[in-house]
Amino acid sequence: MAEWAPIEVADALELLSPDFKNDEVRSHAVMVLQAKDDEELLYYLLQLVQALRFEAVDLSRLARFLIGRATSNPAFATFLHWYLFTEWEDPSFGARASCVHAALVDALTGAPRGEAVWEAIRRQTDMVSQLAYIVKDIKMSRLKAARATDRLREMLSADGPCEELTAARVPLPLNPSLLLEGLVPSECACFKSAQLPVKLAYRVAPSPIDWEAPAPLAPQRPPAGSGLHGSSSSSGALGDLSGSAAFPGAAAAAGAVAPGATLGAAAPAGAPAAAALHRLPPQCRTALTVGGGGALRCVMIYKKGDDLRQDQFVLQMLSLMDRLLKRENLDLRLTPYRQGRTTTARGLGLTLAVLPTGSDDGLVEFVPSVPLSALLAEHRSIHRFLLASGQGDPQGPFGVRADALETFVRSCAGYCVMTYILGVGDRHLDNLMLAPDGRLFHIDFGYILGSDPKPFPPPMKLCKEMIEAMGGADSGLYVRFRMLACEAYNILRKSADLILSLFHLMAGASIEAIRSNPENAMLKLQEKLRLDFDDGQAVEWMQQLINESATAMMPQIMETTHRWAQYWR
Numbered sequence: 001m002a003e004w005a006p007i008e009v010a011d012a013l014e015l016l017s018p019d020f021k022n023d024e025v026r027s028h029a030v031m032v033l034q035a036k037d038d039e040e041l042l043y044y045l046l047q048l049v050q051a052l053r054f055e056a057v058d059l060s061r062l063a064r065f066l067i068g069r070a071t072s073n074p075a076f077a078t079f080l081h082w083y084l085f086t087e088w089e090d091p092s093f094g095a096r097a098s099c100v101h102a103a104l105v106d107a108l109t110g111a112p113r114g115e116a117v118w119e120a121i122r123r124q125t126d127m128v129s130q131l132a133y134i135v136k137d138i139k140m141s142r143l144k145a146a147r148a149t150d151r152l153r154e155m156l157s158a159d160g161p162c163e164e165l166t167a168a169r170v171p172l173p174l175n176p177s178l179l180l181e182g183l184v185p186s187e188c189a190c191f192k193s194a195q196l197p198v199k200l201a202y203r204v205a206p207s208p209i210d211w212e213a214p215a216p217l218a219p220q221r222p223p224a225g226s227g228l229h230g231s232s233s234s235s236g237a238l239g240d241l242s243g244s245a246a247f248p249g250a251a252a253a254a255g256a257v258a259p260g261a262t263l264g265a266a267a268p269a270g271a272p273a274a275a276a277l278h279r280l281p282p283q284c285r286t287a288l289t290v291g292g293g294g295a296l297r298c299v300m301i302y303k304k305g306d307d308l309r310q311d312q313f314v315l316q317m318l319s320l321m322d323r324l325l326k327r328e329n330l331d332l333r334l335t336p337y338r339q340g341r342t343t344t345a346r347g348l349g350l351t352l353a354v355l356p357t358g359s360d361d362g363l364v365e366f367v368p369s370v371p372l373s374a375l376l377a378e379h380r381s382i383h384r385f386l387l388a389s390g391q392g393d394p395q396g397p398f399g400v401r402a403d404a405l406e407t408f409v410r411s412c413a414g415y416c417v418m419t420y421i422l423g424v425g426d427r428h429l430d431n432l433m434l435a436p437d438g439r440l441f442h443i444d445f446g447y448i449l450g451s452d453p454k455p456f457p458p459p460m461k462l463c464k465e466m467i468e469a470m471g472g473a474d475s476g477l478y479v480r481f482r483m484l485a486c487e488a489y490n491i492l493r494k495s496a497d498l499i500l501s502l503f504h505l506m507a508g509a510s511i512e513a514i515r516s517n518p519e520n521a522m523l524k525l526q527e528k529l530r531l532d533f534d535d536g537q538a539v540e541w542m543q544q545l546i547n548e549s550a551t552a553m554m555p556q557i558m559e560t561t562h563r564w565a566q567y568w569r
Contacts, residue, residue, distance in 0.1 A: 004028070006032075007032055009032070009033070009036065009498065010498040010500075010501045011497070011501075012028075012029040012030075012032035012033055013029070013044065013051075013498070013501040013502065013504075013505060014500075014501040014504065015028065015029035016029050016030075016048070016054065016062065017051070017054065017501070017504045017507070018053075018054045018504075018507055018508070018518075019504075020054075021054075021056070023056060023061075026055070026061070026062065027061050030061050030062050033048075033065065034065060038069060038073050038075075041069065041076075042075070042076065042079065043316075043319070043320050043323065044502065045066075045076070045083065046083060046312070046313065046316055047501075047502050047505035047506060048066060049066070049080070049083040049084060049087070049097075050505050050506055050507075050509050051505050052093075052096060052097070052100060053092070053093050053096070053508045054508075055096075058096050058100060059100065059103055063100045063103065066080055066100075067080075067100070067103055067104050067107045068107075070104055070107070070108070071107050071108060071114055074117045074120070074176055074211050075176045075177065077104070077117050077118075077121065078117075078120070078121060078124070078173065078176040079355075080104060081104065081121050082173065082355060082356070084097045084098075084100055084101040084104070085097075085357070085358070086309065086356045086357065086358055086359060087510075088101075089358075089359050090510065092508070093508065105118060108121075113211055113212065113216075116211065116215075116216050116217065117211070119217065120170070120171045120176070120217060123168065123169070123170045123171075124170055124173045126168075127165065128173075128302075128357045128358075128363075130162050130164075130165055131165075131198065131200075131302045132361060133161075134152060134156075134162055134198070135196060135198060135302070135304040135305075136304070137151070137155065138151050138152060138190065138196055145190055145191065145192040145196075148190035148196060149188075149189045149190045152185075152188055152189070152190055152198060153185045153186065153188060156183055156185035156188065165182065165183045166182045166185060167181075167182045168180070168182055168183075169181055169205075169217050169218075169219070171209060171217075172202075172298060173355050173357070173363055174300060174355050174363055174365060176209070177208040177209055178204060178205075178208060178209070178298060179204065179205035179209050179217065180202040180203070180204060180205075180298060181203040181204060181205055181219075182202065182203050183200060183201065183203075184201045184202070184203060187201035188201055191301075194305075195303060195304065195305035196304075196305075197301050197302065197303045198301065198302045198303075199299065199300075199301055199366065200299065200300050200301065200302055201297045201298075201299050202297060202298040202299070203297070203298075204296060204298045299366035300363050300364060300365060300366050301363070301364040301365075301366055302361070302362075302363055302364075303361060303362055303364060304360065304361040305360055305361070306360065306361075306362075307356070307359055307360055307510065308354050308355075308356040308361075308362035308364070309356050309359075309509070309510050309511065310445060310446065310448070310511045310512075310513070311354045311444075311445045311446075312354045312355065312356055312362075313506065314422060314424065314445035314448060315354055315445070317418075317422060317499070317502070318334065318418055318422075319353075320498075320499075320502070321418050321421075321492055321499075322334045322414070324491060324492060324498075325414070325488055325491055325492070328491045330484075330487060330488060331410070332410040332411060332413055332484065332488060333407045333411050333414075333439055334411055334415070334439075334441065353365045359510070367433070367435065367441075368435065368436065369433040369434060369435045369436075369441070370385070370433065370434055371429060371430045371431065371432065371433055371434075372429040372430075372432045372434060372463075372465065372466075373428075373429035373430045376429065376465055381465065381468065381469070382408070382434065382465060382466070382468070382469035383398050383399070383400055383469060385434065386400050386401075386404050386405075386408075386436075386438060387399065387400060389436035390436065391436070391438065397477070403438075404437060404438035405438065405469075405470075405477060406438075407438035407439055408434075408438040408439070408440060408469060408470075409470055409477050409480055409481045410484060411438070411439045411440040411441065412440050412462075413481050413482075413484035413485040413488060414484075414488060415440060415441060415442050416460040416461070416462060416485055416546070416549075417460075417485050417488045417489050417492065417542070418488075419442055419461070420459050420460045421489075421492060421499075421525070421528045421529065422448055422449070422525075422528075423448050423449040423450040423524060423525075423528060424442065424445055424448055425448065425450065425451050425452030425454075425457055426444070426446060426447045426452055426454065427442070427457070427460075428461075429463065431443050431444040432461060440466075442461075447513075448513050449513045449514070449521050449525070450524055451513055456552075458548060458549040458552040459545040459548055460545065460546070460549045461549070462549040462550050464550075467550060473550065482542075482543060482546055485542055486538070486539045486543065489538055489539075489542045490535050490538050490539070493529050493531065493533075493538060496526075496529045496531055499525070499529070500525060500526065500529075503521060503522060504518070504522060506518075
């Protein structure tokens with residue numbers, strides 16, 4: 001191996017797959033990864049934890065490498081903790097995950113500033129335990145959504161059993177650079193769904209956590225006029241979120257909120273809070289929301305009763321693909337519901353759209369948005385929704401701001417290509433979401449790699465309303481959509497080795513579509529990437545797929561059936 005030519009990250013990841021058992025070969029792969037910075041490694045951390053399954057011993061070189069990185073990076077330590085913690089119940093991997101986790105705790109408590117990082121993780125674990133207790137109590141009470149919200153607020157009140165959550169100072173698990181300063185009970189709510197997802201609104205510290213400070217979790221004095229501790233009246237910074245808020249099952253599975261008539265579009269930001277938001281580093285802005293009351297809040301959803309690990313994996317792959325496209329200067333504006341990262345002077349900040357905190361619970365990023373089904377029912381067209389969301393421009397195409405339509409076209413192209421490659425199934429208008437600025441995105445990834453409960457699904461979800469929003473099949477915007485999709489497809493095909501290696505490392509993970517037959521999963525992915533084509537042939541192939549999806553009749557029939565089923569439910 002000393003004479004081997006240098007290998008790429010994709011090859012190093014493949015050497016950590018179950019196909020390679022030799023310790024020297026696997027150690028060589030770790031040596032290659034040691035040259036990569038934390039920013040890049042965090043994109044692969046989920047798979048690197050799964051690769052521990054295939055090591056010969058518990059505290060292997062790979063395990064020691066991950067623990068070493070965690071001791072110098074609080075975000076790395078936080079995510080490594082949760083990725084290991086969620087595997088404790090796995091019969092074949094739980095014991096090893098627990099052993100590596102114990103070594104992580106020992107390393108943190110013995111490292112400079114490591115005690116503070118472990119204390120932060122412990123607070124996160126306590127917070128999640130209390131949230132699980134709250135949801136269990138509400139479910140056992142068998143309350144309707146409106147009464148469930150009242151019960152939630154009672155439990156968080158000054159006389160309630162979970163009152164300490166209103167003052168707890170905890171780093172946000174989805175983004176450890178952001179410090180939460182307690183829940184605002186009047187802005188929390190339960191959604192109308194079988195699993196009773198809970199919407200949580202937190203006060204936030206005026207600046208990101210400084211892990212080099214003597215007491216990084218201690219209270220901070222907010223800058224004058226920062227707007228970071230705004231009103232917490234019952235109307236709240238996020239509008240009226242009563243128990244009657246819509247939360248369709250499809251949205252609940254992935255956690256993106258379908259505001260509908262209750263939430264509507266995001267309210268205009270109050271000037272003080274908006275200014276405070278822009279003073280924060282970019283890695284802290286992702287998780288924040290400015291509401292009509294002018295207050296700045298961190299809003300997320302806690303779900304108990306669903307395994308979110310497949311959603312997490314799909315969103316990780318979407319995030320990685322977005323990064324690969326941006327490296328080639330192709331920004332498809334896929335930011336509303338994603339994994340993102342920003343490097344700062346004090347380390348790396350990372351945000352996750354979905355973070356499982358166990359085998360049946362987790363935290364989900366809150367994204368103000370509306371499912372296309374509700375949007376079309378109320379506004380009849382995407383253009384009218386954008387106009388109602390403040391995107392009007394008399395000089396723009398169809399009276400809509402040109403930038404909003406460009407955002408819509410780009411995000412449509414990105415998600416069409418990415419969901420096609422990943423074989424995301426069960427696509428309907430309830431799990432296609434649209435943000436007020438024109439960004440389209442998908443939620444609910446219960447079916448992947450070609451699995452679909454509906455017969456004869458199209459290659460990608462491209463409904464007539466989406467094409468009409470671009471001006472029709474003969475418009476310049478639709479031509480641009482097709483060009484962007486083809487360009488994105490060829491860029492991602494160039495990184496096929498990396499994508500395939502990351503899938504291969506998930507062979508033993510709790511994702512049934514891969515775990516049941518890893519070889520078949522890899523073959524399906526290779527088939528979607530069409531590695532036998534050159535770029536010109538790939539463009540023709542993608543154009544053919546777009547045509548097939550745009551003219552497919554079965555999705556229209558199934559969409560009508562789905563709407564009637566939802567109506568009678």
